[in-house]
Amino acid sequence: MKALKLHALLGLCLVATAEAHASSVKQSSSATAGENASLVKGEMKRQGGDIIVIATTDAQPTDWMHVFIDSDSKAATGFSHYAGYGSGRGLDLLIEGDRVYRYKGTDGSNEWIWEPIDGASATRTVDGNTAKFVLNTKLIELPDPYSVFVTTSSNDWAEVLDSMPRNGKTWKSSGMTESVYVAPMLPTGNSDARERFDEIESYACYYGPGLIEEMSTRDAAIIEVRNQTPESVAKLQEAGTLVIGYISLGEDDALRVGDAGGPGGFDSAYFDRNQDGAPDKNSVWSSYFTDSRQPAWRRHFLDIAWNMKKKFGVDGFFLDTVDTSELYKESRDAMVTLVKELRAQNPDSLIILNRGFHTVADLAPYVDGVMFESLTASWDWGNSEYILMRPSAWDHGLEIWQDVLKPAMDDHGLVVLALDYAGGPDAPAVKTAYDRAATFGYIPEVSNIYLDKIYDIDYKGQPDDAYLDIQATPERLTFELEETRNGFPKGTSVRPSSNYPDYEVAPVIDGVADKNELNWRNRAWASWEKPATHYLEFRLPKPMTTRGLAINWAWDNGVPFASRDFRVEVLSSSAAEESGAWQSVAEVENNADAENRIQFDPAEVVAVRLVQEPGSGSDERPNMMWVEQVELLR
Incomplete structure (x- = not known):
């Protein structure tokens, strides 16, 4: 412990x-x-x-x-x-x-x-x-x-x-x-909860009512206390199950007036990044992003924890939406201190973060665990279906394990929970999810997207070193066009240098003129966000004459993310035969346009590519290349 x-x-x-x-x-x-x-x-x-x-x-x-x-x-x-x-x-x-x-x-x-x-x-x-x-x-x-x-x-x-x-x-x-606010401490239902949590082998994450018997078969259960009773919590604890209450740390599910000092006359807890006079909203869950720097939110959050502990006697807290402080980076340090404050007020209680990997280095000594939600399998909101995460997302998970979670597990005994989503206990994704979790030393759980079911899964994950290899190599990420589109002939292959987690390259030549209605997974391609050379390579099925590229850069929340400096290179048929050397035909510096039409002297080529050197992306995200659409000009 x-x-x-x-x-x-x-x-x-x-x-x-x-x-x-x-x-x-x-x-x-x-x-x-x-x-x-x-x-x-x-x-x-x-x-x-x-x-x-x-x-x-x-x-x-x-x-x-x-x-x-x-x-x-x-x-x-x-x-x-x-x-x-x-x-x-x-x-x-x-x-x-x-x-x-x-x-x-x-x-x-x-x-x-x-x-x-x-x-x-x-x-x-x-x-x-x-x-x-x-x-x-x-x-x-x-x-x-x-x-x-x-x-x-x-x-x-x-x-x-x-x-x-x-x-x-x-x-x-x-x-x-x-002082104005007083929050004395209470003992938890199990004073040895933190020590016991270090040894768990199973858990349930369930936000519905009832199912006490099903949860009591697990070592720990993360619950939504609003759907349970103090008696059901006590019954779970009597059965030996650690009970952990859900709290949203970075979002508020109800728009409160509170101190009326914030956007639109609502509580000062809320962000208003676009200054439209209304609290910023998570459109998927209809909740509102909260600012950990604000005293009003800190008091409200700690009130929730205090009341939950007093009424239900939970063994700890599961802190969701920690990633709000990555979306609003200015609140990151305040998020860290707020979790530390929760620990100071609840020294014997479990504290589990949902993701929030950017805070783990600072918080590992103060929390007991981290959940890696959607490690292997998830739900595609755009297509309303369960999916295996794309190779780029698996690689992101591998990197997080190597750089963040494994050091915290080794140095601080941090317990990592893996939570994946599938259509049922017998779905093929279940075995894959359990095996990947076992490979990284995580505690696995698979449920449905609304977490209102508990699957009875009779399978023990098997570690597989293959999951420790990079999955999203440029070769594996290559997409081949099955029909002529965006000026590119059928058979054109599009190869990215890398993919941002859970993105793919196909959208850059999908021919969709208006992408406003598309889900983010199908709207654009983005490179891995690292200080490296990023590129999109278009290899043609046969030599042909081209005179340029038209580029639409990606948009997010009404803001374009155009690369500031980039170049267009071609591979001529003669060069391909001789040495395969790429030739720069156009260079752009200090770009501020959301769309670029790059033209050069017509040339017969077998391939063309768009290249961004390290740190040359948008001002907001300089180490990422983010493209919505590319057209070949012929």
């Missing part, structure tokens, strides 16, 4: 002293506290210089203690500490040892950017189990009251072991007061 990064905090007693300009806070020690972890008492007095005394459960506090001060009583300004939900907000000053620093990072973020205050210092002394800090408040000019937040860490500063005060309380120099 992974070591808990923050410890169970059971019980809390907050006491305000009657002495003027003095305050204290008392809190119970952690039941599972590590070395020098538990902060049990804090006292503060204003006697010329301010005095802050911190007591621990151990014989002597370590040097790895931080004292933070909110000097302006504004939670939105200053440093935001993930370990202090409510209390660790708006921190402007830091005491580390005998030095005093002022926060210089972005307001509301966890950027560790602090600047020493010239001449300011704090005298730190240790007496038994207490650490005493004496500040020169005249030099620092602290108001009355101000808030204090304290953390104690491991000796490499890597882990926060405890914080004071806990549970969203605010410790002020003139007494203890509650």
Whole structure:
């Protein structure tokens, strides 16, 4: 089992002293506290210089203690500490040892950017189990009251072991007061859930009602609690099944007014990237993309987790839509800190991410598992059918395993769940999905797309090293035209340098003039998004005269993604016979057009290709080549 990064905090007693300009806070020690972890008492007095005394459960506090001060009583300004939900907000000053620093990072973020205050210092002394800090408040000019937040860490500063005060309380120099939001911790249904999860061999992902008996045959079950009852959760737990509740982290399924500070007068939680005055919407699921940077969303999300744990006693949380922070990259760091905050508030609970691979390197020490949804088989929304993922998607999965998940599995004991979709338990895709999951060391599950069934699958996956080979080689990706289209004769073969996961090359010569109604899988071709040379090669069935190419670049959300710099090359029949050398016949630089008509002197050729060098794609995605349609000009 992974070591808990923050410890169970059971019980809390907050006491305000009657002495003027003095305050204290008392809190119970952690039941599972590590070395020098538990902060049990804090006292503060204003006697010329301010005095802050911190007591621990151990014989002597370590040097790895931080004292933070909110000097302006504004939670939105200053440093935001993930370990202090409510209390660790708006921190402007830091005491580390005998030095005093002022926060210089972005307001509301966890950027560790602090600047020493010239001449300011704090005298730190240790007496038994207490650490005493004496500040020169005249030099620092602290108001009355101000808030204090304290953390104690491991000796490499890597882990926060405890914080004071806990549970969203605010410790002020003139007494203890509650913050606006209070979320004390509750024990989970199974205090050993995280340890048991490390050993699971099966799980169900089921969002429908009932089917308790079917789920009880699995080691763990991911459920939609709105379709279950507390009694059914308890029954599953009594049968030995770990119960994990679904929460959407990056999308909201209901459009809420909330604080009315966002687009269209709705909650400030929502994105409005196109500035149309309406929250951005996921058209597939009719949900709304949420911004993890916004305090309104962070409070709402943690409220959901708190209420779910209180009402249903779940063993943990399954966090869906983490990939919103990849779509809206500006929210990525906030997404990470929000998950860390969930961990700080729920130290014994399971936390499972759905995908969110771009966050795993940072979150692996804090979460218990990651789900790889649609690893092998999925649902094609455009054609309404179950499919095996394309070779390019399999290669993407292989790369994610090599670069992200396997290191996290090896270094942090991360459990990876594979979830694939098929039409039934006997569908051919089931065996393939189980075998690929076994090859990567994942726990397999196959269900229907709406996750309202549980398949009884009597098969154990068999590892196969063939799945460790690249599937989408240019040769395997080649498409041959069965009829004349886009100026290309029947028999023309189209070979891409690579395919972006789950794309294919056929759409670039499909002859469809208006692609607005097409599903993204059938609308365009995209290369792998890497700093490499990307190309589309069109090899003709016989030599013929051509004079150029017409290119329509791909569009996404009303924005064209045209390559900035590219060239057109040809392979003449004579060159093909002699050396196979490609000849550049046209080069374009600083392109900003969504459509290009590239013409050159007529030449007899056996092949023509469109080439983009590394980093020459669109401004938004420079390492990808994205093409909707190509026509041969003859």
